[in-house]
Amino acid sequence: MSEESESTTHDAPVTGASSRPVSIKAVPVRHPWRWVGSLVLLVLGAMLVNTLVFSQTQQPHQSGSRFGWNIVGTYLFSSQVLHGVVITIELTVISMVAGILIGVLLAVMRLSKSRLISSVAWGYIWFFRGTPVLVQIIFWFNIAALYPVLRLGIPFGPSLYTVDVNSILTPIVAGALALSLNEGAYMSEIVRAGIISVDEGQAEAAHSLGMSRLSALRLIVLPQAMRLIIPPTGNETISMLKTTSLVSVVAISDLLQATNSISAQNYDVIQLLIVASLWYLAMTTVLSIGQYYLERHYARGSTRELPLTPMQQLKRNIRHFKPAVTPREERMIGADHE
Amino acid sequence: MSNAGSTPMVKAEQVHKSFGSLEVLKGIDLEVAAGEVMCLIGASGSGKSTFLRLINHLEKLDAGRLWVDGELVGYRQVGDKLYELKDKEICSKRSEIAMVFQRFNLFPHLSVRDNVTIGPVKVKHQNAKAAAERAEVFLERVGLSDKIKAYPNQLSGGQQQRVAIARALAMDPKLMLFDEPTSALDPELVGEVLDVMRGLADEGMTMVVVTHEMGFAREVGDSLVFMDDGQVLERGNPKEVLMNPQHERLRSFLSKVL
Numbered sequence: 001m002s003e004e005s006e007s008t009t010h011d012a013p014v015t016g017a018s019s020r021p022v023s024i025k026a027v028p029v030r031h032p033w034r035w036v037g038s039l040v041l042l043v044l045g046a047m048l049v050n051t052l053v054f055s056q057t058q059q060p061h062q063s064g065s066r067f068g069w070n071i072v073g074t075y076l077f078s079s080q081v082l083h084g085v086v087i088t089i090e091l092t093v094i095s096m097v098a099g100i101l102i103g104v105l106l107a108v109m110r111l112s113k114s115r116l117i118s119s120v121a122w123g124y125i126w127f128f129r130g131t132p133v134l135v136q137i138i139f140w141f142n143i144a145a146l147y148p149v150l151r152l153g154i155p156f157g158p159s160l161y162t163v164d165v166n167s168i169l170t171p172i173v174a175g176a177l178a179l180s181l182n183e184g185a186y187m188s189e190i191v192r193a194g195i196i197s198v199d200e201g202q203a204e205a206a207h208s209l210g211m212s213r214l215s216a217l218r219l220i221v222l223p224q225a226m227r228l229i230i231p232p233t234g235n236e237t238i239s240m241l242k243t244t245s246l247v248s249v250v251a252i253s254d255l256l257q258a259t260n261s262i263s264a265q266n267y268d269v270i271q272l273l274i275v276a277s278l279w280y281l282a283m284t285t286v287l288s289i290g291q292y293y294l295e296r297h298y299a300r301g302s303t304r305e306l307p308l309t310p311m312q313q314l315k316r317n318i319r320h321f322k323p324a325v326t327p328r329e330e331r332m333i334g335a336d337h338e
Numbered sequence: 339m340s341n342a343g344s345t346p347m348v349k350a351e352q353v354h355k356s357f358g359s360l361e362v363l364k365g366i367d368l369e370v371a372a373g374e375v376m377c378l379i380g381a382s383g384s385g386k387s388t389f390l391r392l393i394n395h396l397e398k399l400d401a402g403r404l405w406v407d408g409e410l411v412g413y414r415q416v417g418d419k420l421y422e423l424k425d426k427e428i429c430s431k432r433s434e435i436a437m438v439f440q441r442f443n444l445f446p447h448l449s450v451r452d453n454v455t456i457g458p459v460k461v462k463h464q465n466a467k468a469a470a471e472r473a474e475v476f477l478e479r480v481g482l483s484d485k486i487k488a489y490p491n492q493l494s495g496g497q498q499q500r501v502a503i504a505r506a507l508a509m510d511p512k513l514m515l516f517d518e519p520t521s522a523l524d525p526e527l528v529g530e531v532l533d534v535m536r537g538l539a540d541e542g543m544t545m546v547v548v549t550h551e552m553g554f555a556r557e558v559g560d561s562l563v564f565m566d567d568g569q570v571l572e573r574g575n576p577k578e579v580l581m582n583p584q585h586e587r588l589r590s591f592l593s594k595v596l
Contacts (some may be wrong), residue, residue, distance in 0.1 A: 027564025075431075079387060201439060202443060204396060205440070205443035205445070206396055207429075207432060208432055208435070209432070209456070209461055209505075210430060210431075210434075210457065210461040210462075211429065211460065212425060212426065212429050213425065215460060219456065224445075250593060298447075300447060300489065304503045307348065
């Protein structure tokens with residue numbers, strides 16, 4: 001509370017009209033609790049480093065670090081784990097691409113003027129959002145119990161082509177199908193939010209140029225909606241990467257299934273969970289970086305100046321030997337050159 | 339003004355339009371000759387903008403008939419029967435009528451050049467390079483050739499509206515509709531937009547302009563229409579109508595605007 005008494009002492013001297021204003025000299029506000037907080041965090045950080053790196057295992061008849069980092073190292077790049085990583089990436093990419101396509105289609109259907117079409121989209125979203133994705137995965141895995149053979153032909157008429165469902169719906173196809181259909185329901189709401197956020201005048205201007213509704217959507221509305229669609233889609237992709245681990249219940253050898261099957265043999269459960277977690281973290285990091293650049297791409301025209309990428313920032317700092325420049329200053333520098 | 343005998347560019351007969359229970363247009367009869375500049379004035383809610391939007395198929399008319407360049411708006415007449423136009427036919431009609439909006443409605447994700455070329459390239463399937471060259475000509479004409487690479491939100495309101503006019507011109511329209519083109523602008527930016535419009539009028543463009551700029555209406559307009567409560571109350575030579583208004587309603591409107 002000592003600041004109060006000090007605060008009255010810094011009346012800035014009033015200078016003559018001609019001279020430059022004298023900048024204010026004042027005692028800054030003190031923040032003692034920040035120091036306390038920092039100290040607590042520092043101690044907690046030191047404890048974390050200690051337990052992760054330096055502490056020894058508590059298990060009898062064993063030696064080495066508590067977390068068994070040497071075991072983590074052994075399995076991190078083992079072929080079984082790497083194969084699991086590939087499966088996880090494949091499932092994520094397929095499910096997200098299909099999910100986004102289904103999502104765009106459903107979003108357009110929901111915004112349709114036809115009550116039937118928008119109700120169908122609403123029903124789809126209601127169903128696939130309303131049941132657990134784990135249930136859906138197991139359902140598609142067992143679909144052959146309901147439909148052993150798939151027939152293509154005239155509805156209620158003769159079939160022209162039949163195929164054994166189990167032969168085409170392998171576990172990985174069933175997993176990808178379940179994840180895609182589920183993701184489509186969530187993506188459609190994200191896309192719809194993006195579309196309705198774009199000012200109606202945009203579609204009107206496009207129509208007045210003679211664009212069809214589809215062209216206006218594709219060329220004018222969706223590109224602007226992307227700015228709103230991308231952040232939650234990045235979220236969905238990262239979420240999907242981890243949701244793919246659910247397919248391990250139907251014996252697909254994804255990353256988690258790979259590490260689980262290893263630990264089932266050697267009982268190093270924690271170490272192999274760490275292996276899996278490190279891979280998931282690495283993959284989500286890559287996705288986050290990708291999202292940053294995608295957002296930057298679609299920010300064209302909406303922010304006056306694009307912020308520099310970290311690489312551009314680094315290059316600039318090296319070139320100029322000076323601290324970071326804000327985009328506003330950057331623009332002023334740019335204006336000088338013109 | 340209107341040379342008798344030739345087809346009027348716009349002809350309205352007893353045009354009615356309602357939104358729900360609200361009747362916005364209560365039987366409009368109007369004619370705009372080719373090359374004519376018609377200014378529509380009136381209080382907000384009098385139906386001026388709605389009438390403009392009907393001409394461009396942005397709204398559907400409920401009753402009456404509306405022709406643009408001799409062709410029915412929204413319908414095809416075969417014998418006594420009317421057939422609603424397909425989306426594709428409406429699109430092709432719209433591409434011949436340009437519209438300039440109060441709030442510019444430039445496409446913010448596209449550069450100034452792409453704003454001007456997107457119509458010709460995507461709708462009229464012009465060659466992209468030729469369209470870009472033509473865009474430069476139109477931007478030169480509205481005095482913005484130095485902003486060709488800029489994005490809309492880097493421009494002032496007046497500049498944005500001039501880009502919107504260049505975008506409209508790039509479609510080679512036979513008719514241009516202006517929906518309060520200067521109402522969203524700072525007062526000192528109004529002049530630059532009106533100058534461009536005056537230039538278009540001098541070159542013989544057919545224009546229907548909803549405006550509150552009485553000076554523009556008097557100097558550039560060939561005819562002036564005062565709308566009130568969904569009806570045309572007065573129409574004629576702008577100078578005469580403004581100097582000597584017949585209706586009390588127009589007199590009180592002008593006393594507020596001028």
